[in-house]
Amino acid sequence: MKYFDFHTHAFTDNLxxxxxSGLSDTSGKTPxxxxxxNGLREIMQKNNIDEFLLLxxxxxxxxxxxxxxxxxEIMGDxxxxxxxxxxxxxxxxxxxxxxxxxxxxxxxxxxxxxxxCPDEERMFPIYEKIAENGLIAVFHGGFDPFGxxxxxxxxxxxxxVVGKFxxxxxxxAHLGGLNLWxxxxxxxxxxxxxxxxxxxxxxxxxxxxxxLLRIIQAHGTDRxxxxxxxxxxxxxxxxxxxxxxxxxxxxxxxxFFRNAHALLRLSI
Numbered sequence: 001m002k003y004f005d006f007h008t009h010a011f012t013d014n015l016x017x018x019x020x021s022g023l024s025d026t027s028g029k030t031p032x033x034x035x036x037x038n039g040l041r042e043i044m045q046k047n048n049i050d051e052f053l054l055l056x057x058x059x060x061x062x063x064x065x066x067x068x069x070x071x072x073e074i075m076g077d078x079x080x081x082x083x084x085x086x087x088x089x090x091x092x093x094x095x096x097x098x099x100x101x102x103x104x105x106x107x108x109x110x111x112x113x114x115x116x117c118p119d120e121e122r123m124f125p126i127y128e129k130i131a132e133n134g135l136i137a138v139f140h141g142g143f144d145p146f147g148x149x150x151x152x153x154x155x156x157x158x159x160x161v162v163g164k165f166x167x168x169x170x171x172x173a174h175l176g177g178l179n180l181w182x183x184x185x186x187x188x189x190x191x192x193x194x195x196x197x198x199x200x201x202x203x204x205x206x207x208x209x210x211x212l213l214r215i216i217q218a219h220g221t222d223r224x225x226x227x228x229x230x231x232x233x234x235x236x237x238x239x240x241x242x243x244x245x246x247x248x249x250x251x252x253x254x255x256f257f258r259n260a261h262a263l264l265r266l267s268i
Contacts, residue, residue, distance in 0.1 A: 001253065004260035005052035005235055007173055007200035007227025010040040012070060020231065029145060031231035037074050040230065044078075047235045051257070053227075053264075054081040055108040055138060061089035068095065072102035080264065082106040082138055087116045087123060096129045105264050106136035106171075112147035119160040127161070131168035136263065139170065142177030155183040162192045169263065171196040171225065178202065181211055189218040196263060199255070200227030203237035213245055221251040225259050 011019045016035030033039035044052050056071050058064040064085050071081040083099035085092045085107055099107065107130055111117060118139060130137050141153050155177040162170050176184035176197045188195060197219055202212070216224050226242065228235035242255055261267070 002257040003047070003049040003051070003226060003235070003239065004257040005044065005049050005228050005230065006171070006225040006260050007198050008040055008044075008052045008054055008230045009035075009056070009232070010037045010054060011035050013037075029232055032234045033231040035231060037079070041077075041079070043230060043235070047239065049235055051078045051080065051260070053105070053260070054079060056081070056084050057108055057110045057113055058084040058086045058089075059110075059113045061086040061092075064089055064092075064095055065098075068099055068102060068104065072104055075103070080105055080266075082108045082136070084108050085126070086114055087126065088114075092126060093129050096126070096133055096135070100133040100135060104135075106130070106138055108138045109153075110140045110144075111152035112140065112144045112150070115152075117152045117157055119157045123161075124164075127165045127168055131165060136169045136171060139172050141172040141174050141180075143179040151180070153177070155180055155187040158195075159187040159191065162188075162195045166192075166194050169194050169196065171198055171263075173198045173200050173227065173229070175199055175202050175207070175212070175215060179205060181207060181215065184215055185211070185218065189215045190220065193223075195219075196223045196225055196259070198225040198227035199238055199242070201229035201233045201238075203241040204233045209245070212241070213247075216245070216247070216255075221247065221254045222259060224255045225263070226256045 013036050020031045020035040033043050056067045058067050068083040071083055075081050081104055083104040085095050139153055158172050176188045228238050
């Protein structure tokens with residue numbers, strides 16, 4: 001089986017130690033890598049994952065240009081990357097054009113770190129520009145163990161946005177909303193053709209197997225993406241979780257790599 005991990009994280013070598021230490025202290029979770037790109041590549045190799053997508057996040061407006069330059073420089077040998085913008089940056093919309101020119105594949109948003117809700121009207125021109133550039137929009141969904149307690153990106157809020165921008169392909173991580181899976185079933189699963197859900201880190205949150213299967217079947221295996229959220233989970237956990245579901249090998253191939261290739265327009 002081939003694998004494409006659609007949800008991974010790493011930092012520059014200079015920042016990795018401090019970043020992981022701070023996040024680990026806040027959440028109580030132990031990272032599975034040292035936070036560097038080389039560390040990420042090592043754990044991917046151990047799990048026979050040849051391709052993976054990096055999802056960097058600018059937590060301050062001043063960070064977006066530097067992060068996007070770095071993300072474009074480290075791509076290659078199976079590593080693909082999205083870019084990032086901060087909604088409060090004065091040049092956020094212009095940076096989307098630059099992200100496209102850098103060869104990055106989309107924009108990663110994190111409402112908890114960037115302090116916005118996805119259905120705020122100020123975000124609408126940003127979504128329009130992302131769609132205009134043929135990029136994807138990736139969101140953290142639901143609870144975040146590193147957050148301040150407020151859940152800004154809920155399934156209900158995402159449903160308002162996804163339905164308003166049918167020309168834009170959205171990916172909502174953590175099966176649409178970590179620990180909010182009843183609301184995922186109510187508002188997201190199977191409701192939108194332009195919506196993809198990744199399964200990152202949910203194996204560590206003990207989602208009920210029957211509910212996981214219901215959501216996958218309702219949404220359709222064509223729009224479910226394997227991901228781990230590494231270094232915050234070992235990809236083996238999500239691989240085992242999907243392999244233990246009563247779905248066909250063809251559906252597992254879609255989830256593990258074919259859907260990622262189709263969404264990012266990569267050759268198989």
